[in-house]
Amino acid sequence: MAKTFHLEIIAADRVFFEGECEHLVITAIDGLLGILPGHEPLVTCLPTGELKYMTGGEWSYAAISEGFIEVMPDRAVILADSCELPEEIDIKRAEEAKERAEEQLRQKQSIMEYYHTQAALNRAMNRLKVSQKHFK
Amino acid sequence: MANMREIRERVASIQQILKITNAMYLMSSSKLKKARKALEATDPYFYKLQETVVSILEHTPHTAQLYFDRRESIPEDKRKKGYLVITADKGLCGSYNHNILKYTEQELKKAPDIDNCYLFVMGQVGRMYFQKQKRSNERFVDGEFLYTTQNPTLYRARDIAEKMLEKFRSEELDEIYLIYTDMINSSNFETKTVQLLPFTRRHFAVAPDGSLKKLPKASFVPSPEEVMSYLIPQYTKGIIYGAMVEAFCCEQQARMTAMDAATNSARDMIKELSLLYNRARQAAITQEITEVCGGASSIED
Numbered sequence: 001m002a003k004t005f006h007l008e009i010i011a012a013d014r015v016f017f018e019g020e021c022e023h024l025v026i027t028a029i030d031g032l033l034g035i036l037p038g039h040e041p042l043v044t045c046l047p048t049g050e051l052k053y054m055t056g057g058e059w060s061y062a063a064i065s066e067g068f069i070e071v072m073p074d075r076a077v078i079l080a081d082s083c084e085l086p087e088e089i090d091i092k093r094a095e096e097a098k099e100r101a102e103e104q105l106r107q108k109q110s111i112m113e114y115y116h117t118q119a120a121l122n123r124a125m126n127r128l129k130v131s132q133k134h135f136k
Numbered sequence: 137m138a139n140m141r142e143i144r145e146r147v148a149s150i151q152q153i154l155k156i157t158n159a160m161y162l163m164s165s166s167k168l169k170k171a172r173k174a175l176e177a178t179d180p181y182f183y184k185l186q187e188t189v190v191s192i193l194e195h196t197p198h199t200a201q202l203y204f205d206r207r208e209s210i211p212e213d214k215r216k217k218g219y220l221v222i223t224a225d226k227g228l229c230g231s232y233n234h235n236i237l238k239y240t241e242q243e244l245k246k247a248p249d250i251d252n253c254y255l256f257v258m259g260q261v262g263r264m265y266f267q268k269q270k271r272s273n274e275r276f277v278d279g280e281f282l283y284t285t286q287n288p289t290l291y292r293a294r295d296i297a298e299k300m301l302e303k304f305r306s307e308e309l310d311e312i313y314l315i316y317t318d319m320i321n322s323s324n325f326e327t328k329t330v331q332l333l334p335f336t337r338r339h340f341a342v343a344p345d346g347s348l349k350k351l352p353k354a355s356f357v358p359s360p361e362e363v364m365s366y367l368i369p370q371y372t373k374g375i376i377y378g379a380m381v382e383a384f385c386c387e388q389q390a391r392m393t394a395m396d397a398a399t400n401s402a403r404d405m406i407k408e409l410s411l412l413y414n415r416a417r418q419a420a421i422t423q424e425i426t427e428v429c430g431g432a433s434s435i436e437d
Contacts, residue, residue: 010184012290012377013177029366030358041354043192045366068367070188070354077188079181079374081290112298 005037006075007053009062011083016062023054024076026069035071042071046080048119048126050133061086063130065123086135089127098124140420143413147406154402160228161395168388174288175319175385182378189371193335195354196364203301203368204335207310213248218309219255220300220332220376222316222383223262225284230394232317232325232387233261239327240266240315254278254309256300258380259285285387288380290373297373304333316379317386323393325386330379332372 007021024035027049035042048065067080101121109117207215221240224233240255240262247253255277257263266277281299283292303309312332317325356363 008184010181012181012374013174015180028357029362033357041195042357043195043354043363043367044357045363045370066370068363068370070192077184079185079188079370 003037005035005039005073007078008076009051009053009064009078009080009083012081016080016083017053017060019055021053021055021076022057025052026078027051028069035076038073039071039076041073042069044069046078048122050126050130051078051083061130061134063089063127065126066119084127084130086131086133089131089135091128091131094124094127094131097121098128140413140416143409143416147409147413150402150405150409154399154406157395157398157402161392161399164388164391164395168385168392171381171385171388175381178378178381181374182382185371185374185378189367192354192367196356196360202305203333203364206334207307210310214252215310216252216254216308217247218300218303218312219243219253220296220312220314221255221257221262222285222314222379223257223259223265224387225260225286227261228394229387229391230397232390233265235325236315236317236327237262237265243313243315243329256281258283258296285380285384288377288384290377293373293377293380297369297376300332300376301369301372309333314375314379316383319382319386319389322389325390330375332375335368 004020004022007017007019007024008015009017022037026033026035026046028044029047033044046064046067046069049063051062051064052059053062054060062083062085064078064080064083067078067083069076069078097120101117101124104117105114105121219240221236223236227233244250244253253276255266257266257277258281263277263282267279283296300309300312304312311334314330314332316328316330318328320326
């Protein structure tokens, strides 16, 4: 069996990664999911979270926000709103976004607004988490 | 000479307009550069998204999912159709707006009952156009649907997608279409319709030998229903965002071309008029000389 599979990670504003990959670990809606070459066909959703993939024996990490993945035995496609390497994350911006979201959560909001703010807070926290974990 | 003064005034006013069109040309060409960059960055996502969703739908098992519900019990002429139309915020961009408005009119004519058509227009020009039309069959344009088409953002696309999905869920709409302008290359645009909702699923694909074969089913984690209820809003948002980026880029391109043409024809007009002006001036001088000569010779006599 092939040792690698073709992985494409495409964010709304750029092609984040395209190439051969040996091992992929994603955060799906109900927990972590590891994907090796020859995986059965699978479709699942990715909430805001962390992602890592192995190329040439080395792990790379990324922060991803809202997307989905289609896995076929020889390839995988991830489509997401945004995807960033830990060193690309703008910590200041994420912190500001977090503060803004927390501020808004204290206000009286409609349910829709509440979900929006919570999603924004989630994204900001995820960015901060990934950047603190892998980039010092 | 009145004629000379008239020509001079005309040239001056054309020169003023030329300054404006030229400035607009420069503005839109710099905006176009930005829009192009965004388009290039979003294009892979936009096309891959459509491709992937098609392939996912081929592998989807039967699900009683809300967004797949075609509501077949409703007859064709009672179905409420929503059209999300992307136009520009401003005019002066050649036939860009005109094309999309004409195309939308044609689409609406195809609908069996125009009373069941609802328009959601992005961009000032389109909204004004459709709101002004007072027809016997009061066509409904959502007046609270106020979105600009300048500098598309994912955030705005998410907002719009949520609104449209909400309308579909609450059965205010049974079918939703998206009308936008697609950029084929820098001089070719195509107005397009994409059906957003409901989703259609294919169970069979045509094999190379022409026979129908059943497509293998993929597994969905945790369940097809849950994945779809997450994936479809995501897809709708992605498609709307992609269409917004395409349309914005087309708009800038159209405006740039139109303003370039306007500047050129203004230059041509000035050239022509200055020729006329010089001719009139020459004629006036010649006449004056003749008069002076005539006067002098009459004195001599």
